[in-house]
Amino acid sequence: MSTKTEQILEDLKSLTLIEVSDLVEKLEKTFNIDASQVSAGVVMAGAPAAIPAAVEEAKSEFDVILAEAPPADKKLGVLKIVRTLTGLGLKEAKDLVESAPKTIKEKASKAEADNMKKELEEAGGKVTLK
Structure with missing residues (x-):
């Protein structure tokens, strides 16, 4: 030694x-x-x-997943952020938020995924990155 x-x-x-x-x-x-x-x-x-x-093998791409549907008092804020991040229409974004766990974005860069997670969590959502 x-x-x-x-x-x-x-x-x-x-x-x-x-x-x-x-x-x-x-x-x-x-x-x-x-x-x-x-x-x-x-x-x-x-x-x-x-x-x-x-x-x-450090990951460079992440899937941003809304882990669970937000509580009723936070749903509107999360819905607005999901629409902004995905470009979905109101009905599609509402369906996505209500049917969590759902993937919001696939193959996002580390910085983009972290930013999306931060925005969604500030609005009241629970997010995981995979």
Whole structure:
């Protein structure tokens, strides 16, 4: 083991459970991986190869999905945003909102999907990105 690796290992040993949890969360976000899906054998044997592959496979297109129909007091706001984002007519947008979960947009860029999610959630909708 190199001295650099040994130093990192010693630093990890000194972390609290909360700090380890934060570290795992940051590693997952940085390398777009899910630590719960990685087995011990993969971590030990394949980590150097797995990390670049995970970074390469980072999603660039997302489906914006209205997860559930909004409550009655938020429905009109969500309906207006859906019409703006999709260009649908009033009846089509109303049917889409009322029949959630439904896909609002397929293959949106990360920025576009995040913007759509933000707008819909501000209006009172519940949105997921896939």
